[in-house]
Amino acid sequence: xxxxxxxxGCTDTSTLVSDDGKNAKSVLCQRCGSKVLCPGMAQFxxxxxxxxxxxxxxxxxxxxxxxxxxxxxAHWLVDDMFNFENVGFTKDxxxxxxxxxxxxEIGPIGWHCLDDKTSFYVxxxxxxHA
Amino acid sequence: MDxxxxxxxxxxxxxxxxxxxxxxxxxxxxxxxxKIPPRPADFKLQIIIIGSRGVGKTSLxxxxxxxxxxxxxxSTVGVDFKIKTVELRGKKIxxxxxxxxxxxxxxxxxxxxxxxxxxxxxVYDITKQETFDDxxxxxxxxxxxxxxxxxxxxxxxxLDCEADRVITRTQAERFASRISGMRFCEASAKDNFNVDExxxxxxxxxxxxxxxxxxxKELSNSILSxxxxxxxxxxxxxxRMRCC
Numbered sequence: 068x069x070x071x072x073x074x075x076g077c078t079d080t081s082t083l084v085s086d087d088g089k090n091a092k093s094v095l096c097q098r099c100g101s102k103v104l105c106p107g108m109a110q111f112x113x114x115x116x117x118x119x120x121x122x123x124x125x126x127x128x129x130x131x132x133x134x135x136x137x138x139x140x141a142h143w144l145v146d147d148m149f150n151f152e153n154v155g156f157t158k159d160x161x162x163x164x165x166x167x168x169x170x171x172e173i174g175p176i177g178w179h180c181l182d183d184k185t186s187f188y189v190x191x192x193x194x195x196h197a
Numbered sequence: 198m199d200x201x202x203x204x205x206x207x208x209x210x211x212x213x214x215x216x217x218x219x220x221x222x223x224x225x226x227x228x229x230x231x232k233i234p235p236r237p238a239d240f241k242l243q244i245i246i247i248g249s250r251g252v253g254k255t256s257l258x259x260x261x262x263x264x265x266x267x268x269x270x271x272s273t274v275g276v277d278f279k280i281k282t283v284e285l286r287g288k289k290i291x292x293x294x295x296x297x298x299x300x301x302x303x304x305x306x307x308x309x310x311x312x313x314x315x316x317x318x319x320v321y322d323i324t325k326q327e328t329f330d331d332x333x334x335x336x337x338x339x340x341x342x343x344x345x346x347x348x349x350x351x352x353x354x355x356l357d358c359e360a361d362r363v364i365t366r367t368q369a370e371r372f373a374s375r376i377s378g379m380r381f382c383e384a385s386a387k388d389n390f391n392v393d394e395x396x397x398x399x400x401x402x403x404x405x406x407x408x409x410x411x412x413x414k415e416l417s418n419s420i421l422s423x424x425x426x427x428x429x430x431x432x433x434x435x436x437r438m439r440c441c
Binding site for chain 2: 102148149151152153154155156157158159164167169172
Protein backbone atom coordinates (compact mmCIF):
# COMPACT_ATOMS: atom_id res chain seq x y z
CA UNK A 68 0.00 0.00 0.00
CA UNK A 69 1.24 3.45 -0.87
CA UNK A 70 2.11 5.20 2.34
CA UNK A 71 1.88 8.73 1.02
CA UNK A 72 1.98 11.46 3.61
CA UNK A 73 0.60 14.29 1.59
CA UNK A 74 -1.91 15.14 4.25
CA UNK A 75 0.54 16.01 6.97
CA GLY A 76 0.69 19.61 7.99
CA CYS A 77 -1.87 21.63 6.12
CA THR A 78 -4.98 19.82 5.08
CA ASP A 79 -5.41 19.81 1.33
CA THR A 80 -8.75 18.15 0.98
CA SER A 81 -9.04 18.27 -2.81
CA THR A 82 -7.32 14.94 -3.35
CA LEU A 83 -8.86 13.34 -0.31
CA VAL A 84 -12.54 14.00 -0.80
CA SER A 85 -14.32 12.26 -3.64
CA ASP A 86 -17.11 13.80 -5.72
CA ASP A 87 -19.75 12.54 -3.36
CA GLY A 88 -18.02 14.00 -0.32
CA LYS A 89 -16.56 10.77 0.94
CA ASN A 90 -13.01 9.75 1.71
CA ALA A 91 -11.34 8.84 -1.56
CA LYS A 92 -8.46 7.06 0.16
CA SER A 93 -7.88 4.73 3.05
CA VAL A 94 -7.45 6.40 6.40
CA LEU A 95 -4.39 5.12 8.26
CA CYS A 96 -2.71 5.62 11.60
CA GLN A 97 0.16 8.08 11.31
CA ARG A 98 2.39 6.06 13.58
CA CYS A 99 1.79 2.39 12.82
CA GLY A 100 -0.16 2.45 9.56
CA SER A 101 -3.09 0.51 10.97
CA LYS A 102 -6.11 0.92 8.70
CA VAL A 103 -8.80 3.00 10.34
CA LEU A 104 -11.21 3.40 7.43
CA CYS A 105 -11.59 1.97 3.96
CA PRO A 106 -12.22 4.40 1.09
CA GLY A 107 -15.79 5.62 0.85
CA MET A 108 -16.77 4.84 4.44
CA ALA A 109 -16.85 8.38 5.80
CA GLN A 110 -18.28 11.75 4.85
CA PHE A 111 -16.18 14.90 4.85
CA UNK A 112 -17.50 17.20 7.54
CA UNK A 113 -16.49 20.56 8.92
CA UNK A 114 -17.05 20.90 12.61
CA UNK A 115 -14.95 22.63 15.22
CA UNK A 116 -13.79 20.10 17.75
CA UNK A 117 -11.13 20.30 20.41
CA UNK A 118 -8.80 17.33 20.55
CA UNK A 119 -6.14 16.97 23.25
CA UNK A 120 -2.65 16.71 21.83
CA UNK A 121 -1.37 13.37 20.63
CA UNK A 122 1.37 11.24 22.11
CA UNK A 123 0.66 11.91 25.76
CA UNK A 124 -2.04 9.77 27.25
CA UNK A 125 -1.95 11.81 30.43
CA UNK A 126 -3.31 14.86 28.66
CA UNK A 127 -6.73 13.26 28.44
CA UNK A 128 -7.88 14.04 31.88
CA UNK A 129 -11.25 15.01 33.11
CA UNK A 130 -10.00 16.96 36.06
CA UNK A 131 -7.58 19.32 34.38
CA UNK A 132 -9.08 22.61 33.35
CA UNK A 133 -6.79 23.63 30.51
CA UNK A 134 -5.62 20.97 28.13
CA UNK A 135 -2.86 20.93 25.60
CA UNK A 136 -4.45 20.39 22.22
CA UNK A 137 -5.85 21.70 18.96
CA UNK A 138 -9.17 22.90 17.71
CA UNK A 139 -9.63 21.07 14.43
CA UNK A 140 -12.23 21.59 11.76
CA ALA A 141 -11.75 19.05 8.97
CA HIS A 142 -13.10 15.64 9.90
CA TRP A 143 -14.25 12.37 8.48
CA LEU A 144 -17.73 11.71 9.78
CA VAL A 145 -18.63 8.05 10.25
CA ASP A 146 -22.21 7.18 11.13
CA ASP A 147 -21.75 3.67 12.49
CA MET A 148 -18.86 2.48 14.62
CA PHE A 149 -18.90 -0.79 12.70
CA ASN A 150 -17.89 1.07 9.57
CA PHE A 151 -14.40 1.41 11.00
CA GLU A 152 -11.80 -1.15 10.02
CA ASN A 153 -9.84 -0.70 13.20
CA VAL A 154 -10.33 1.87 15.91
CA GLY A 155 -10.18 2.16 19.66
CA PHE A 156 -12.42 4.10 22.00
CA THR A 157 -11.26 5.65 25.25
CA LYS A 158 -13.31 5.53 28.37
CA ASP A 159 -15.70 8.41 28.84
CA UNK A 160 -14.28 11.86 29.40
CA UNK A 161 -17.41 13.69 30.38
CA UNK A 162 -19.79 12.95 27.54
CA UNK A 163 -17.00 12.32 25.08
CA UNK A 164 -15.10 9.27 24.00
CA UNK A 165 -11.91 9.91 22.08
CA UNK A 166 -10.95 7.72 19.15
CA UNK A 167 -7.50 6.20 19.09
CA UNK A 168 -5.55 3.83 16.90
CA UNK A 169 -6.69 0.30 17.68
CA UNK A 170 -3.19 -1.09 17.33
CA UNK A 171 -0.66 1.38 18.72
CA GLU A 172 -3.22 3.36 20.72
CA ILE A 173 -1.90 6.72 19.61
CA GLY A 174 -4.49 9.42 19.85
CA PRO A 175 -6.81 11.10 20.07
CA ILE A 176 -7.39 10.85 16.35
CA GLY A 177 -11.07 11.55 16.69
CA TRP A 178 -14.06 12.39 18.79
CA HIS A 179 -17.42 10.92 19.66
CA CYS A 180 -20.11 12.40 21.83
CA LEU A 181 -22.31 9.99 23.73
CA ASP A 182 -25.31 12.19 22.97
CA ASP A 183 -25.08 11.40 19.26
CA LYS A 184 -24.72 7.71 18.65
CA THR A 185 -24.42 8.06 14.90
CA SER A 186 -21.57 10.54 14.71
CA PHE A 187 -17.93 9.57 14.94
CA TYR A 188 -15.38 12.17 13.86
CA VAL A 189 -11.83 11.47 12.70
CA UNK A 190 -9.58 14.51 12.30
CA UNK A 191 -7.94 14.65 8.88
CA UNK A 192 -4.82 16.22 10.38
CA UNK A 193 -4.30 13.33 12.73
CA UNK A 194 -4.33 10.50 10.22
CA UNK A 195 -2.59 9.58 6.99
CA HIS A 196 -4.30 8.93 3.69
CA ALA A 197 -3.17 6.38 1.15
CA MET B 198 -33.42 6.92 13.78
CA ASP B 199 -34.81 5.28 10.68
CA UNK B 200 -31.83 6.10 8.57
CA UNK B 201 -29.57 4.68 11.21
CA UNK B 202 -31.27 1.34 11.04
CA UNK B 203 -31.14 1.43 7.28
CA UNK B 204 -27.42 1.77 7.53
CA UNK B 205 -27.13 -1.10 9.91
CA UNK B 206 -29.23 -3.35 7.74
CA UNK B 207 -27.17 -2.45 4.76
CA UNK B 208 -23.97 -3.13 6.60
CA UNK B 209 -25.14 -6.51 7.72
CA UNK B 210 -27.12 -7.35 4.66
CA UNK B 211 -24.24 -8.87 2.77
CA UNK B 212 -24.55 -11.98 4.82
CA UNK B 213 -23.69 -15.16 3.07
CA UNK B 214 -25.25 -14.08 -0.16
CA UNK B 215 -21.88 -13.00 -1.42
CA UNK B 216 -20.55 -9.58 -0.86
CA UNK B 217 -20.20 -7.88 -4.17
CA UNK B 218 -20.81 -4.49 -2.65
CA UNK B 219 -21.41 -3.01 -6.06
CA UNK B 220 -24.56 -5.06 -6.26
CA UNK B 221 -26.06 -3.60 -3.14
CA UNK B 222 -29.06 -1.54 -4.17
CA UNK B 223 -29.02 0.26 -0.86
CA UNK B 224 -25.82 2.04 -1.74
CA UNK B 225 -27.66 3.97 -4.38
CA UNK B 226 -26.58 5.95 -7.37
CA UNK B 227 -23.71 7.72 -5.67
CA UNK B 228 -21.69 4.61 -5.19
CA UNK B 229 -21.88 3.68 -8.85
CA UNK B 230 -19.54 6.51 -9.62
CA UNK B 231 -16.93 5.16 -7.28
CA LYS B 232 -14.41 2.81 -8.74
CA ILE B 233 -14.31 0.62 -5.67
CA PRO B 234 -17.46 0.76 -3.60
CA PRO B 235 -16.89 0.16 0.08
CA ARG B 236 -17.40 -3.38 1.12
CA PRO B 237 -19.62 -3.76 4.11
CA ALA B 238 -18.77 -6.12 6.92
CA ASP B 239 -20.46 -9.48 6.78
CA PHE B 240 -20.60 -10.07 10.51
CA LYS B 241 -20.30 -8.10 13.66
CA LEU B 242 -19.27 -9.97 16.75
CA GLN B 243 -18.72 -8.86 20.26
CA ILE B 244 -15.87 -10.49 22.15
CA ILE B 245 -14.91 -9.85 25.74
CA ILE B 246 -11.63 -10.63 27.43
CA ILE B 247 -11.90 -11.36 31.13
CA GLY B 248 -9.59 -12.66 33.81
CA SER B 249 -7.80 -11.58 36.92
CA ARG B 250 -5.53 -8.58 37.17
CA GLY B 251 -2.17 -8.79 35.43
CA VAL B 252 -2.82 -11.91 33.36
CA GLY B 253 -2.22 -10.07 30.10
CA LYS B 254 -5.68 -9.38 28.76
CA THR B 255 -4.72 -6.12 27.13
CA SER B 256 -1.58 -7.58 25.64
CA LEU B 257 -3.66 -10.27 23.99
CA UNK B 258 -5.98 -7.71 22.48
CA UNK B 259 -3.16 -5.61 21.14
CA UNK B 260 -1.13 -8.50 19.86
CA UNK B 261 -4.03 -9.59 17.74
CA UNK B 262 -3.18 -7.30 14.88
CA UNK B 263 -0.25 -5.27 16.06
CA UNK B 264 3.26 -6.52 15.52
CA UNK B 265 4.97 -4.36 18.07
CA UNK B 266 4.59 -5.68 21.56
CA UNK B 267 5.34 -2.95 24.01
CA UNK B 268 7.12 -4.07 27.17
CA UNK B 269 6.21 -0.83 28.82
CA UNK B 270 2.48 -1.19 28.27
CA UNK B 271 1.87 -2.72 31.64
CA SER B 272 -1.62 -1.65 32.33
CA THR B 273 -4.57 -0.25 30.54
CA VAL B 274 -5.01 3.46 30.68
CA GLY B 275 -8.33 4.57 29.46
CA VAL B 276 -9.06 2.28 26.52
CA ASP B 277 -12.66 1.15 26.62
CA PHE B 278 -13.06 -1.09 23.59
CA LYS B 279 -11.82 -1.61 20.07
CA ILE B 280 -13.25 -2.35 16.68
CA LYS B 281 -11.08 -4.73 14.70
CA THR B 282 -11.63 -6.30 11.32
CA VAL B 283 -10.59 -9.79 10.32
CA GLU B 284 -11.22 -11.87 7.25
CA LEU B 285 -12.09 -15.50 7.65
CA ARG B 286 -13.74 -18.02 5.32
CA GLY B 287 -13.90 -15.23 2.76
CA LYS B 288 -16.00 -13.16 5.12
CA LYS B 289 -15.19 -9.80 6.52
CA ILE B 290 -15.87 -9.76 10.21
CA UNK B 291 -15.92 -6.80 12.52
CA UNK B 292 -15.02 -7.60 16.06
CA UNK B 293 -15.92 -5.36 18.91
CA UNK B 294 -13.42 -6.35 21.55
CA UNK B 295 -13.93 -5.37 25.14
CA UNK B 296 -10.92 -5.64 27.34
CA UNK B 297 -12.06 -5.47 30.92
CA UNK B 298 -8.68 -4.57 32.39
CA UNK B 299 -9.00 -2.30 35.36
CA UNK B 300 -12.31 -3.81 36.38
CA UNK B 301 -11.07 -7.16 37.51
CA UNK B 302 -13.07 -7.42 40.66
CA UNK B 303 -15.68 -9.93 39.68
CA UNK B 304 -18.71 -7.92 40.48
CA UNK B 305 -17.53 -4.68 38.97
CA UNK B 306 -17.89 -5.86 35.39
CA UNK B 307 -21.47 -5.18 34.58
CA UNK B 308 -23.73 -7.71 33.04
CA UNK B 309 -23.91 -5.52 29.93
CA UNK B 310 -20.43 -6.68 29.01
CA UNK B 311 -21.45 -10.30 29.06
CA UNK B 312 -24.92 -10.08 27.65
CA UNK B 313 -24.12 -9.40 24.02
CA UNK B 314 -20.87 -11.34 23.86
CA UNK B 315 -20.64 -14.02 21.19
CA UNK B 316 -17.19 -14.98 22.38
CA UNK B 317 -15.57 -14.88 25.79
CA UNK B 318 -11.84 -15.20 26.30
CA UNK B 319 -11.07 -16.15 29.88
CA VAL B 320 -7.41 -15.56 30.65
CA TYR B 321 -5.16 -16.72 33.47
CA ASP B 322 -1.43 -16.53 33.99
CA ILE B 323 0.38 -19.88 33.95
CA THR B 324 2.88 -18.50 36.46
CA LYS B 325 0.34 -17.33 39.03
CA GLN B 326 -1.68 -19.86 40.98
CA GLU B 327 -4.22 -17.32 42.21
CA THR B 328 -5.23 -16.34 38.68
CA PHE B 329 -6.04 -20.00 38.01
CA ASP B 330 -7.83 -20.36 41.34
CA ASP B 331 -10.04 -17.43 40.34
CA UNK B 332 -11.41 -19.24 37.29
CA UNK B 333 -14.48 -20.74 39.01
CA UNK B 334 -15.49 -17.26 40.12
CA UNK B 335 -15.24 -16.01 36.55
CA UNK B 336 -17.27 -19.00 35.40
CA UNK B 337 -19.99 -18.05 37.84
CA UNK B 338 -20.19 -14.63 36.22
CA UNK B 339 -20.35 -16.22 32.78
CA UNK B 340 -23.10 -18.60 33.88
CA UNK B 341 -25.03 -15.77 35.37
CA UNK B 342 -24.80 -13.16 32.67
CA UNK B 343 -23.51 -14.49 29.36
CA UNK B 344 -25.56 -15.94 26.55
CA UNK B 345 -25.72 -19.70 26.76
CA UNK B 346 -24.36 -20.13 23.25
CA UNK B 347 -21.40 -17.81 23.69
CA UNK B 348 -18.15 -19.50 22.69
CA UNK B 349 -15.72 -19.87 25.57
CA UNK B 350 -11.99 -20.02 25.30
CA UNK B 351 -9.69 -20.53 28.26
CA UNK B 352 -6.26 -19.05 27.65
CA UNK B 353 -3.20 -19.75 29.78
CA UNK B 354 -1.09 -16.71 29.02
CA UNK B 355 2.60 -15.95 29.56
CA LEU B 356 3.87 -19.11 27.97
CA ASP B 357 7.10 -17.19 27.46
CA CYS B 358 7.64 -17.51 31.22
CA GLU B 359 7.77 -21.31 31.07
CA ALA B 360 10.48 -21.45 33.74
CA ASP B 361 8.09 -19.90 36.27
CA ARG B 362 5.15 -22.08 35.34
CA VAL B 363 3.00 -23.25 38.26
CA ILE B 364 -0.13 -24.34 36.39
CA THR B 365 0.37 -27.41 34.24
CA ARG B 366 -1.33 -27.80 30.92
CA THR B 367 -3.09 -30.89 32.27
CA GLN B 368 -4.60 -28.97 35.17
CA ALA B 369 -6.10 -26.42 32.82
CA GLU B 370 -7.26 -29.05 30.35
CA ARG B 371 -9.03 -30.78 33.20
CA PHE B 372 -10.72 -27.54 34.19
CA ALA B 373 -11.82 -26.77 30.64
CA SER B 374 -13.11 -30.30 30.07
CA ARG B 375 -15.62 -29.90 32.88
CA ILE B 376 -17.25 -26.96 31.12
CA SER B 377 -19.30 -27.77 28.08
CA GLY B 378 -18.03 -26.17 24.92
CA MET B 379 -14.97 -24.60 26.47
CA ARG B 380 -11.77 -24.70 24.45
CA PHE B 381 -8.36 -24.34 25.97
CA CYS B 382 -5.01 -23.20 24.74
CA GLU B 383 -1.84 -21.61 26.00
CA ALA B 384 -0.40 -18.49 24.54
CA SER B 385 2.25 -15.88 24.83
CA ALA B 386 1.23 -12.37 23.97
CA LYS B 387 4.87 -11.41 24.28
CA ASP B 388 6.11 -13.93 21.74
CA ASN B 389 2.94 -13.75 19.68
CA PHE B 390 2.54 -17.48 20.21
CA ASN B 391 -1.01 -18.63 19.49
CA VAL B 392 -2.43 -15.13 19.82
CA ASP B 393 -3.85 -14.70 16.33
CA GLU B 394 -5.00 -18.29 16.44
CA UNK B 395 -6.97 -17.63 19.60
CA UNK B 396 -9.14 -15.00 18.06
CA UNK B 397 -9.42 -16.61 14.67
CA UNK B 398 -10.38 -19.93 16.23
CA UNK B 399 -12.94 -18.23 18.40
CA UNK B 400 -14.40 -16.36 15.45
CA UNK B 401 -14.41 -19.54 13.40
CA UNK B 402 -16.34 -21.35 16.12
CA UNK B 403 -18.82 -18.53 16.33
CA UNK B 404 -19.32 -18.47 12.56
CA UNK B 405 -19.83 -22.20 12.38
CA UNK B 406 -22.72 -21.87 14.80
CA UNK B 407 -24.42 -19.18 12.78
CA UNK B 408 -27.22 -19.91 10.38
CA UNK B 409 -26.33 -19.46 6.74
CA UNK B 410 -28.75 -16.61 6.35
CA UNK B 411 -28.52 -14.38 9.35
CA UNK B 412 -31.70 -12.43 9.85
CA UNK B 413 -31.08 -8.72 9.52
CA LYS B 414 -32.92 -8.13 12.70
CA GLU B 415 -30.43 -10.16 14.65
CA LEU B 416 -27.54 -8.19 13.29
CA SER B 417 -29.17 -4.93 14.15
CA ASN B 418 -29.76 -6.08 17.65
CA SER B 419 -26.21 -7.21 18.06
CA ILE B 420 -24.98 -3.68 17.80
CA LEU B 421 -23.99 -2.47 21.17
CA SER B 422 -24.89 0.88 22.44
CA UNK B 423 -22.03 2.79 23.96
CA UNK B 424 -24.17 3.62 26.91
CA UNK B 425 -24.87 0.53 28.94
CA UNK B 426 -28.45 -0.45 29.07
CA UNK B 427 -30.16 -0.04 32.40
CA UNK B 428 -29.43 -2.92 34.66
CA UNK B 429 -32.15 -5.48 34.64
CA UNK B 430 -32.07 -8.60 36.71
CA UNK B 431 -30.64 -11.24 34.41
CA UNK B 432 -32.52 -14.40 33.80
CA UNK B 433 -30.41 -17.23 35.03
CA UNK B 434 -29.38 -19.60 32.26
CA UNK B 435 -28.76 -23.22 33.09
CA UNK B 436 -25.27 -23.46 34.54
CA ARG B 437 -22.51 -24.65 32.26
CA MET B 438 -20.73 -26.61 34.93
CA ARG B 439 -21.31 -30.28 34.55
CA CYS B 440 -21.94 -32.33 37.59
CA CYS B 441 -18.66 -33.82 38.76
